[in-house]
Amino acid sequence: MQPSQPTEKELLRKILLPLLEDFKYWFSRSSSLLESENMPFLSQEEQTGLLNRLKQAQGEVETARMLFNVTDGQAGVDTRVLLPWHQLVAECWDVARRWREVKQKGE
Numbered sequence: 001m002q003p004s005q006p007t008e009k010e011l012l013r014k015i016l017l018p019l020l021e022d023f024k025y026w027f028s029r030s031s032s033l034l035e036s037e038n039m040p041f042l043s044q045e046e047q048t049g050l051l052n053r054l055k056q057a058q059g060e061v062e063t064a065r066m067l068f069n070v071t072d073g074q075a076g077v078d079t080r081v082l083l084p085w086h087q088l089v090a091e092c093w094d095v096a097r098r099w100r101e102v103k104q105k106g107e
Contacts, residue, residue: 016068016076023061023085027054030092033099037097041098050095057088 006014034051042050060081067075 012068012076013073017065019082020068020077021067022059024058024065025091026089026092027058027061030054030056030096033096037099039095039099040102042095050091053088054092057085061085 031051031054034047036056039047064075064077064081068077
């Protein structure tokens with residue numbers, strides 16, 4: 001007897017919700033860093049721009065999460081929306097890496 005295949009709704013719940021939580025976590029963490037520290041390798045405009053993009057993405061992620069919950073898992077997120085979020089997370093990881101390097105050199 002073969003195990004039953006998960007439904008599309010079950011797959012979305014198992015994959016999409018944790019992914020949205022990951023985006024929420026990384027965007028929040030990155031926003032906190034940018035709000036509390038001055039990145040010497042970014043101009044003020046670059047840092048402000050990145051922070052603004054994070055705030056916008058946080059709102060989008062929250063909207064997607066709420067829509068998913070309100071529709072009882074019937075609404076997904078188009079990959080054309082996910083890709084920029086992934087790119088933003090990668091950009092934030094790079095900023096955090098560079099920040100750690102600056103801090104280590106200063107110690």
